[in-house]
Amino acid sequence: xxxxxxxxxxxxxxxxxxxxxxxxxxxxxxxxxxxxxxxxxxxxxxxxxxxxxxxxxxxxxxxxxxxxxxxxxxxxxxxxxxxxxxxxxxxxxxxxxxxxxxxxxxxxxxxxxxxxxxxxxxxxxxxxxxxxxxxxxxxxxxxxxxxxxxxxxxxxxxxxxxxxxxxxxxxxxxxxxxxxxxxxxxxxxxxxxxxxxxxxxxxxxxxxxxxxxxxxxxxxxxxxxxxxxxxxxxxxxxxxxxxxxxxxxxxxxxxxxxxxxxxxxxxxxxxxxxxxxxxxxxxxxxxxxxxxxxxxxxxxxxxxxxxxxxxxxxxxxxxxxxxxxxxxxxxxxxxxxxxxxxxxxxxxxxxxxxxxxxxxxxxxxxxxxxxxxxxxxxxxxxxxxxxxxxxxxxxxxxxxxxxxxxxxxxxxxxxxxxxxxxxxxxxxxxxxxxxxxxxxxx
Amino acid sequence: xxxxxxxxxxxxxxxxxxxxxxxxxxxxxxxxxxxxxxxxxxxxxxxxxxxxxxxxxxxxxxxxxxxxxxxxxxxxxxxxxxxxxxxxxxxxxxxxxxxxxxxxxxxxxxxxxxxxxxxxxxxxxxxxxxxxxxxxxxxxxxxxxxxxxxxxxxxxxxxxxxxxxxxxxxxxxxxxxxxxxxxxxxxxxxxxxxxxxxxxxxxxxxxxxxxxxxxxxxxxxxxxxxxxxxxxxxxxxxxxxxxxxxxxxxxxxxxxxxxxxxxxxxxxxxxxxxxxxxxxxxxxxxxxxxxxxxxxxxxxxxxxxxxxxxxxxxxxxxxxxxxxxxxxxxxxxxxxxxxxxxxxxxxxxxxxxxxxxxxxxxxxxxxxxxxxxxxxxxxxxxxxxxxxxxxxxxxxxxxxxxxxxxxxxxxxxxxxxxxxxxxx
Numbered sequence: 001x002x003x004x005x006x007x008x009x010x011x012x013x014x015x016x017x018x019x020x021x022x023x024x025x026x027x028x029x030x031x032x033x034x035x036x037x038x039x040x041x042x043x044x045x046x047x048x049x050x051x052x053x054x055x056x057x058x059x060x061x062x063x064x065x066x067x068x069x070x071x072x073x074x075x076x077x078x079x080x081x082x083x084x085x086x087x088x089x090x091x092x093x094x095x096x097x098x099x100x101x102x103x104x105x106x107x108x109x110x111x112x113x114x115x116x117x118x119x120x121x122x123x124x125x126x127x128x129x130x131x132x133x134x135x136x137x138x139x140x141x142x143x144x145x146x147x148x149x150x151x152x153x154x155x156x157x158x159x160x161x162x163x164x165x166x167x168x169x170x171x172x173x174x175x176x177x178x179x180x181x182x183x184x185x186x187x188x189x190x191x192x193x194x195x196x197x198x199x200x201x202x203x204x205x206x207x208x209x210x211x212x213x214x215x216x217x218x219x220x221x222x223x224x225x226x227x228x229x230x231x232x233x234x235x236x237x238x239x240x241x242x243x244x245x246x247x248x249x250x251x252x253x254x255x256x257x258x259x260x261x262x263x264x265x266x267x268x269x270x271x272x273x274x275x276x277x278x279x280x281x282x283x284x285x286x287x288x289x290x291x292x293x294x295x296x297x298x299x300x301x302x303x304x305x306x307x308x309x310x311x312x313x314x315x316x317x318x319x320x321x322x323x324x325x326x327x328x329x330x331x332x333x334x335x336x337x338x339x340x341x342x343x344x345x346x347x348x349x350x351x352x353x354x355x356x357x358x359x360x361x362x363x364x365x366x367x368x369x370x371x372x373x374x375x376x377x378x379x380x381x382x383x384x385x386x387x388x389x390x391x392x393x394x395x396x397x398x399x400x401x402x403x404x405x406x407x408x409x410x411x412x413x414x415x416x417x418x419x420x421x422x423x424x425x426x427x428x429x430x431x432x433x434x435x436x437x438x439x440x441x442x
Numbered sequence: 443x444x445x446x447x448x449x450x451x452x453x454x455x456x457x458x459x460x461x462x463x464x465x466x467x468x469x470x471x472x473x474x475x476x477x478x479x480x481x482x483x484x485x486x487x488x489x490x491x492x493x494x495x496x497x498x499x500x501x502x503x504x505x506x507x508x509x510x511x512x513x514x515x516x517x518x519x520x521x522x523x524x525x526x527x528x529x530x531x532x533x534x535x536x537x538x539x540x541x542x543x544x545x546x547x548x549x550x551x552x553x554x555x556x557x558x559x560x561x562x563x564x565x566x567x568x569x570x571x572x573x574x575x576x577x578x579x580x581x582x583x584x585x586x587x588x589x590x591x592x593x594x595x596x597x598x599x600x601x602x603x604x605x606x607x608x609x610x611x612x613x614x615x616x617x618x619x620x621x622x623x624x625x626x627x628x629x630x631x632x633x634x635x636x637x638x639x640x641x642x643x644x645x646x647x648x649x650x651x652x653x654x655x656x657x658x659x660x661x662x663x664x665x666x667x668x669x670x671x672x673x674x675x676x677x678x679x680x681x682x683x684x685x686x687x688x689x690x691x692x693x694x695x696x697x698x699x700x701x702x703x704x705x706x707x708x709x710x711x712x713x714x715x716x717x718x719x720x721x722x723x724x725x726x727x728x729x730x731x732x733x734x735x736x737x738x739x740x741x742x743x744x745x746x747x748x749x750x751x752x753x754x755x756x757x758x759x760x761x762x763x764x765x766x767x768x769x770x771x772x773x774x775x776x777x778x779x780x781x782x783x784x785x786x787x788x789x790x791x792x793x794x795x796x797x798x799x800x801x802x803x804x805x806x807x808x809x810x811x812x813x814x815x816x817x818x819x820x821x822x823x824x825x826x827x828x829x830x831x832x833x834x835x836x837x838x839x840x841x842x843x844x845x846x847x848x849x850x851x852x853x854x855x856x857x858x859x860x861x862x863x864x865x866x
Contacts, residue, residue, distance in 0.1 A: 048474070051805050087733070091723030095791040098798030126802050128794075155733060159740040162760065166588055166692050271689070274586040303523075311508075311515060314575025317583050340582050370523040377526030377544050384475055384806040 030393070031231040032403060037245055038219030041238050042393050042403050043231040046386060052132045052227035054139050055390035056123040057398055059222075059327060060251045062188035064215040067203050069195015071215070073156060074208050075103040075121050080152035083141040087152055090142070097135050098128035101142070115391060118180065118189050119326045120398060121215075126387050129228045133237065136225070140241040143216060148208045160200050167194075171276040172338055174268055174439035179278035182264060182435050183332055186256035217247030222397050224390040257328040258282075261435050268439040275344040275440025279351055280334030283428050286325035286399045292412040293420035294333060294428065298323045299371035300363045300421060301335065301354055309350045315339055316347060325399055333429060341441040348438070355434075358425035362418045372413045379410070456824055459652060463662045464636025467652060468814065468824050470643045472807070478549040478644035478651075481541040481811035482560060483819050485639075486632035488535045488612075489605040489671040489750060497612015498620060498628050500533040501577055505625065506540075507531075508569035510562040515569065518559060527552040528808075533610050536750045537819035543808045546645040550654050557658035560633055570622050578618075581611050592694035592860050599684050600698045600856040604674050606752050636662040639818045643807040673751025676700050678854045683771065685764060687863030695739075695767040697757040697774065697857040701849055704748045704817070705826060710833030711845035715784070716746045716755060717792040718842065719777075724788040727777040731759065731770050738766040738773075750820055755849065764861040771857055778850040786839040796834050 030044045061071040079101055080087045094101055102124040105113040115122060123143055127135040167173040177192055184190035194200070223242065225234050260282050283294050301321035309315045319337040326332075335355065339347040382388045396405035456470045486499050508515045522529045527544030529552075540560060542552045584590040594609055601607040611617075638659075642651055677700060702709050719725050720743055722732075731738050742759035757774065761767040777783075804810040817827040 050801050088723045088729070091721065092791060093723075095721060095723060095795035098794045098801075100798065100802060126798075128798050128801060151735075152733075155737050158737060158762075162692065162740040162762075166690070169586075169588070169690060171586060272586050274582050307516065307519070310576060312572060314572035314579070317576055317579040338579070338583055340579060370520055373526040374523040374528075377528050380475070380477055380526070380545065381528055381543055381806065381808060384477070384808075385802075386805065 029231060030403065031235065032397070033235065035218065035239065035243060037243065038217075038248070039242055039245060040222040040397060041235065041242075042222065042224040042397060043234045043238075044224070044226045044389060044393065045229065045231055046226060046389075047228055049226075049228045049386060050129055051386050052127050052129045052135075053225070053385075053387035053390040054125040054127070054136060055224045055387065055394050056139075056143055057222040057224075057394040058121040058123075058215055059220045059249070059398060060119070060188075061121040061215065062118060062191040063251050063254065064211050065188065065191055066207060066210075067195065067199040068191035069160065069200045070203055070207055070211045071121055072104060072194050073153070073160065073200070073203055074146075074211050074215075075123075076156045076160070077148050077153060077208060078103050078123060078142050078146050080156065081147035081149040083145045083147075085141070086149065093138055097131045097138065099131065099135050099138075100126045116193065118191065118193055122391070124387050124391070132227050132229065136237055137241060144242075144245060146212060148205050148212075150205055153205055153208070157200055157203070160194055161197055164194055164197050164200065169270060169272070171270045171272070171274045171439040174270050175276040175278050175437050178266055178268060178439070179280065179334070179435065179437040182266070182437065183261050183280065183282065184257055185261065186259065187254050187328075189254070189257050189326060189328075213247070214250070217249050218242065218245045219247070220249035220251070222394045224394045226386040226390045226393075254328045257326065257330050260433075263433045263435065265436045266438070267442060268437070269442060270439045272441045273341050274338065275341045275347070275438055275442065276336070276338045277344070277348060277351065277436065277438045278334055278336050279355075279434050279436045280332055281428065281430075281434050283323065283331040283333045285329035285331055286396075286401055286405075287329065290424050290427070291323075291325070291331070292409075293416045293424040294331070295323050296368060296372065296413055296416045297358055297421045297424055297429065298333060299375055300367060301358060303367075303371050303374075304357060305335065305337070305351070305354050308354065309337070309347070313346075313350065315343055315350055327398060327400070329400070344438065344440065344442060348436070352431045355429060355431050358429065359422055362422045365418060368416065368418060368421070372410075372416075375413070376410050457648060458824055461635065461652065461656045461659075463656065463659060465655065465659055466639040466818070467655060468639065468641050468818065469646075469648045469651065470641075470810075470824070471646065471648065472643060473645045475807070476546045476645050477543060477807055478546050478642065478646050479541065479543040479807035479811045480549065480553055480556065481539050481641040481815050482556065483639040483641065483815045484538045484540070484560070484633060485637050485819065487533065487537045487819075488608060488610045489673060490632070490668065491605070495620070495624065495628065496608055496616050497577070497610075498625060499538055500611050501573065501617060501620065502625055502629055503531050503533045503538050504573045504577055505565045505569065506559050506563045508573065509564055509566050510558045511564055512562070513558060518555060521555045522552065525551060529556070534816075534819075535606055535610060537815065539812070539815045539819075541808065541811055543811075549646065549651075553651075553654050554658045557655075560638075561659060563629070565622055565626055565629065567622055570625075574617055577611065578614055581614060584611070588690040588692050588694070591688065591690070592696065595686055595688070595860055596694075596696040596698075596858045599686075599858050600696070601676060601752065604676065604752065605671060606673075606749065631668050634662045634667075635659045637667055641811050641814050641818065643810055643814075671750065676752050676754060678856050681775075681853055681855050681857070683768075683857045683859065685859045685861070688860050691862050693761050693764055693767055693859065693861040695757070695759040695761050695770055695857065695859050697771070697855050699755045699849060699855045701746060701753040701755045702845070703753050704820065704822060704830060708841070708845040708848060710830055711837045711841040712755075712849060713746055713830075713834055714789060714792050714796065714837045715842050715846050716744045717796050718784060718788055719744045721788070721792055721795070724791065726783050727773060730773050738762060738770050742770070748816070748820060764859050767859040767861070775853060778846070778853060781843045781846045781850075784839050784842050784846070789837060789839045789842055793835055793837060797831070800831050
């Protein structure tokens with residue numbers, strides 16, 4: 001990021017607090033440092049909080065995979081053995097500390113995949129603030145010294161294989177998998193996060209050890225702590241626990257991630273009466289000057305889809321549009337919709353119609369204000385949880401905008417005008433240039 | 443100064459009031475963030491429905507977003523969005539909850555908008571047809587997921603004869619048939635301030651919020667409230683195992699045990715026992731089922747579900763096969779018959795874990811509102827809710843064993859195994 005942009009973000013950090021969020025009572029001090037070994041550390045102090053959070057972001061998760069699914073298995077295995085602790089000892093330690101560890105999404109919890117990314121892996125630890133010190137030490141053991149016990153690996157693989165089997169009959173899972181494989185063809189980002197039944201069956205303990213040694217190195221990680229402690233106190237402990245961590249990441253340049261996908265339509269039969277549609281394309285990364293307008297375009301589109309396709313036409317229960325950004329400097333803009341099989345043609349046409357409406361019926365200033373305010377309301381709600389604060393600070397640091405973006409983004413979004421939305425829609429969101437994947441009982 | 447100021451703002455106070463219109467209000471002041479959450483619980487859920495009106499409560503929940511005497515659907519939505527107020531609703535067997543969450547400075551208008559939806563909706567005929575389709579879409583979505591289908595099969599068998607046997611969304615045929623007049627009568631019978639509880643959590647002034655609520659909701663009618671639902675007790679005689687086949691490749695095992703109501707003094711100890719059964723470090727059941735040689739299931743967890751007329755401990759597992767499901771039941775019997783594995787050390791750990799879980803869940807006003815909604819809908823107060831969680835911190839190993847004996851001796855349950863084998 002260039003200096004001018006940094007300065008603008010810094011300024012908007014302050015200005016951003018004066019918008020809808022002007023009710024912030026006091027600025028929370030945030031400190032960022034990079035340790036000599038390359039580990040980026042962000043520390044935020046929230047005085048008085050009962051709950052503290054520790055978050056590790058491990059970059060470029062797929063780039064280190066020999067076989068798709070390795071990254072996910074490493075995540076699942078972090079709690080199965082580390083240092084001299086076995087799985088049960090780890091579980092007991094978590095309970096003793098009043099801590100909750102999350103390293104992967106649970107397929108049995110709806111919407112649990114919100115924080116799951118194909119770009120980076122995470123380790124999220126929530127803990128009662130009174131136990132933060134021992135929890136940080138425990139956290140360091142888990143991420144630095146996992147043991148990957150063979151027996152536990154077989155058990156974990158069986159769980160993944162059962163999930164993969166079940167996912168084969170769930171239309172939204174089938175559609176999403178194919179959509180991203182087409183979107184990122186040739187890039188590691190195309191890997192299925194869970195792997196495939198074939199690749200998972202082949203993965204060995206040695207593969208996980210190799211993966212861990214390559215990916216879990218300080219220069220590839222961002223550690224964020226949000227707690228009631230002064231930043232310097234936390235930093236001192238972090239230096240003590242992570243200062244001697246060594247290793248340099250070797251991440252190959254992922255130029256394939258930047259290649260625009262071939263426009264195509266794929267329909268995958270899945271038994272049943274449901275259909276799920278993904279329609280999307282690539283867009284520039286979050287650092288692009290067009291990113292705020294693209295984000296707002298997705299908000300407008302989501303709002304219009306809900307109002308028209310769901311509320312007026314009753315076509316769907318779940319639908320919307322979103323943007324996702326990735327570290328190679330690229331993003332995805334997509335529309336999704338789950339509908340009944342017999343409404344599939346109408347739903348598909350409706351999605352296209354909504355997309356075209358961005359140009360044909362440009363949004364009004366009022367429409368923009370409404371969707372941006374709604375989005376800011378969500379932002380405030382999400383940020384009540386310390387672990388989410390840690391997550392978002394890490395995310396924006398990773399994506400190259402700097403952690404400050406988490407607070408300054410509202411100002412950037414508010415600067416977007418209707419003509420910006422029309423311009424980015426004309427430039428990037430051409431219906432004929434999109435990848436469309438549908439799965440269901442057609 | 444700025445650094446220390448937040449310490450002064452963290453004081454949390456709770457009060458309960460009853461407005462002149464009969465609405466109960468629970469006010470929890472928490473000035474740690476400039477947000478307010480208002481969850482309005484309506485004592486109207488699937489258990490209040492007759493056989494002829496199944497799914498009506500949930501259908502109505504959708505319709506209340508569709509227009510009032512003075513606002514269109516779009517105006518309602520825009521008014522919330524303009525102020526950055528999140529709004530949503532959910533229907534359960536025992537109640538329906540409508541929640542808003544937004545910046546403190548705009549919450550008065552949010553409350554007025556929410557009250558307009560709840561008290562002055564007109565259920566426009568043209569919206570009814572569209573909303574039928576949306577609800578049917580929601581049903582289809584659920585029925586594409588094996589876990590949802592398994593739950594529906596399980597309920598229909600385990601709680602047969604009880605309103606808890608039926609899905610909250612109802613059945614497609616009934617949603618297609620239901621007339622506006624029937625829904626409107628149901629709406630007017632249940633949606634009145636004296637049948638509602640408002641939970642307000644966050645950065646607000648209690649006296650001011652109470653005035654806004656009172657004015658926004660207006661008076662209650664003089665007519666009597668609908669009678670409470672009649673719910674036959676869940677009282678299995680001994681152990682009952684039912685097997686079914688379905689179109690999916692996976693196997694599910696679900697087991698329901700009758701449990702204690704939440705106001706029973708032993709309920710906190712029972713919550714700890716469920717926590718122990720779920721403990722990956724300490725549960726002998728999970729150790730044998732998930733980590734035995736070979737493992738019998740890929741997932742297994744217990745929950746203590748508290749409802750108006752149904753309190754159960756439920757096990758949900760994903761065994762490798764129906765045969766493994768039967769073996770899991772044997773292990774379950776062995777684990778619960780002899781509770782001597784419960785030790786003070788294990789109880790201490792589980793207590794800490796549960797206290798932490800509660801602290802994590804209530805970190806966000808929205809989640810705390812949702813948590814509380816369950817308690818107050820069951821007739822509980824904030825005091826009972828607090829006593830329950832405080833009680834957990836005091837539970838001893840003896841108390842856990844005694845609660846376990848009260849619930850599991852003699853062993854009584856209904857177990858349902860659903861596995862591959864063709865069409866349901």
